[in-house]
Amino acid sequence: MKFMNIFISVYHVLRDLFISPFQRSVKSKEQTKKNKKKKAVKEDQDLMSEALKNASSLSGKDTNAKLKNVLEDRKSNKEELLTFNYVVKDSYGKTIKSSFDAKSRNEVEAFLVNEGYKVESIELKKKTKWDMEINLGLKFRSGDLSFALTQLSTYIKAGIPLIDSVRILAKQTTKSSHRKVYEKLVFDLVAGESFSRALENQSDAFPRLLINMVKASEMTGDLPTTLDEMSDYYTSIEETRKQMIAALTYPAIIFIFSVVVIAFVLIWVVPNFVTMFSEAGGEIPAITQFTLAASAFLSNYYMYIFIGILVVITTYLLAYKNVKSFRKSMQIFYMKLPIFGTVIIYNEVTMFTKTFAQLLNHSVHITDSMAILSKISNNEVYKEIIANTMNTLSKGGKISESFRGHWAFPIVAYEMLVTGESTGQLGAMMEKVAEHFNSLHRNAVTQIKAFIEPITIIFLATSIGFILLSIFIPMFGLYSAVEGA
Secondary structure (H helix, E strand, O other): HHHHHHHHHHHHHHHHHOOHHHHHHHHHHHHHHHHHHHHHHHHHOOOOHHHHOOOOOOOOOOHHHHHHHHHHHHHHHOOEEEEEEEEEEEEOOOOEEEEEOOOOOOOHHHHHHOOOOOEEEEEEEOOOOOOOOOOOOOOOOOHHHHHHHHHHHHHHHHHHHHHHHHHHHHHOOOOHHHHHHHHHHHHHHHHOOOOOHHHHOOOOOOHHHHHHHHHHHHHHOOOHHHHHHHHHHHHHHHHHHHHHHHHHHHHHHHHHHHHHHHHHHHHHHHHHHHHHHHOOOOOOHHHHHHHHHHHHHHHHHHHHHHHHHHHHHHHHHHHHOOHHHHHHHHHHHHHOOOOOOHHHHHHHHHHHHHHHHHHHOOOOOOOHHHHHHHHHHHOOOHHHHHHHHHHHHHOOOOOOHHOOOOOOOOOOOOOOHHHHHOOOOHHHHHHHHHHHHHHHHHHHHHHHHHHHHHHHHHHHHHHHHHHHHHHHHHHHHHHHHHHHO
């Protein structure tokens, strides 16, 4: 792209040298105006390439005057943001359709032009009283965060300014929802906001932990190191999530397949034998009577059963999300299950201690760390422990007092917490606790996978075998009666 710009510039110079004086006098004003506009657009379009190749020249580059005026107007204007749908073309000629929240159309146009896009259209999104904003895909998952933070750290280490680094992320992402978030970050950074403040303005997309860690790094002036550490943190979370999915995928498929096969046999296969048994007469075994009754029930009420299951699942999910007491009761129930409960506790302790260690190692105050942990945790049991810890700290007590003897916090973790607290190495000790329980969690997941797979296979074999026996036993009886006759 840079060589293309050089080629275009050389072309303009040669053309100006050889064009006739008469033509120059006629077109000079118009051509000069067009050249300036084209040059400005090209400079913005090539921002990513120039940032990668010549970061030092960009570090002092300011936004254009139009955008600066728009940003000043935004700060002084307290009106509600409006949503504008826009269609633009990037430097590669690719058409991009998205939306942007701003005070006016002029604000959107100034931002898009400054970012190097060729604006095709900008229209105000019409809203009605029935409209409801749906931010589907807006939240960054652990895998997305890990990849983005690694890239951002690499760009900054290479000497590329933060704002240009975020611009690169916005241009290369394939998710429109993520592009919108990056564009809003760029807009806030251009407006003079700090990176942590820009992230906080997009708190629906970024986790509270990342925002606070970036805020702490801005105080120390070591943002790349924090980004690398947070990238490793979210990488480990993503690996844990994938381990759980891998452990449960095969058993879940077997179980669903078993249910479908059993339902198919009972609804469509078994009824074909009912007429034969009724015409043949004779005594029908209890096992066959049970199977025929189950088949008749499913055949007559399968739609009601399906709707009932759907209603139960929906009610459960809504209650779990919105009713705190119900959510806490179910979490306690799950955590006290014989095998699965151990996995949940190991995972919660790993996440708690790893996050706590990250905060402490970045000089975040213990009270502030607990406040952050209470916001990012989804487990009500641990939220209660953290709340008790904050109450204890406010009275001058120790952190370990709230964890002593609690069934959801293993003794090993408690003893290491006490040791770290007494030696002044709490952050380092929490890292060791996180590593230990992360290893235990991986082993427990492997054991669950090894335990569930044969159980599901046995369930399938037993269910199908039971149905086949209930059909074959009376058939053997009918065959014996025919031979005896």
